[in-house]
Amino acid sequence: MLKRALIGLLIIPLVDALFLVYVATQLGPVLTVALVVLTALVGTLFVRAEGRHTVRRLQEALGKGEVPTDELTDGALLIAAGAFLLTPGLVTDTVGFLLAFPPSRILVRETVQKWVVKPYVEKKTGGFATGNVYTFGFPNAEDVSASGTGASAGGAGNAGAGASGAGGSHGQSNSEDTYRVDDDSYDIEFEDDEEK
Numbered sequence: 167m168l169k170r171a172l173i174g175l176l177i178i179p180l181v182d183a184l185f186l187v188y189v190a191t192q193l194g195p196v197l198t199v200a201l202v203v204l205t206a207l208v209g210t211l212f213v214r215a216e217g218r219h220t221v222r223r224l225q226e227a228l229g230k231g232e233v234p235t236d237e238l239t240d241g242a243l244l245i246a247a248g249a250f251l252l253t254p255g256l257v258t259d260t261v262g263f264l265l266a267f268p269p270s271r272i273l274v275r276e277t278v279q280k281w282v283v284k285p286y287v288e289k290k291t292g293g294f295a296t297g298n299v300y301t302f303g304f305p306n307a308e309d310v311s312a313s314g315t316g317a318s319a320g321g322a323g324n325a326g327a328g329a330s331g332a333g334g335s336h337g338q339s340n341s342e343d344t345y346r347v348d349d350d351s352y353d354i355e356f357e358d359d360e361e362k
Contacts (some may be wrong), residue, residue: 186255206252209259210248327360
């Protein structure tokens with residue numbers, strides 16, 4: 167992912183510079199500079215207006231008690247649009263306008279949420295945020311053998327035996343220690359077999 171981002175950061179300025187040279191040979195250097203400055207100014211004003219609109223929608227969603235997922239993604243895309251528009255060049259200005267213009271931003275937002283945000287949240291929460299979790303047992307047989315559930319089941323059986331003995335005969339004797347659970351404080355006390 168980092169390599170793709172670095173390649174993109176290298177390719178975009180190169181393409182932008184080549185296209186700017188081409189436009190300068192067609193329109194002249196003065197008109198090209200004026201066009202770049204004009205697109206940056208208009209784009210910045212447009213991003214500012216869209217930012218206000220997005221903040222208003224964000225406040226409305228929070229006021230209703232909803233999770234403002236779309237509004238937060240729009241805010242991130244508008245920040246990226248502002249960065250593209252402030253970068254001198256016509257290709258970056260075009261990308262900035264596409265991110266700032268609402269119909270094209272909706273398409274980009276849906277793509278970003280599907281391919282970036284959702285997998286990231288899924289990975290960080292182990293499927294809990296999207297509801298893709300296993301509540302009973304393991305998803306397949308390989309996980310059962312790899313986790314060693316037999317040992318943990320045996321440990322649970324030993325603890326159960328100690329707990330059941332706490333009410334009657336103050337615990338049952340294992341090979342080395344006796345486990346006794348005090349009903350009031352739930353502390354586990356260990357006694358040697360020699361004391362018995």
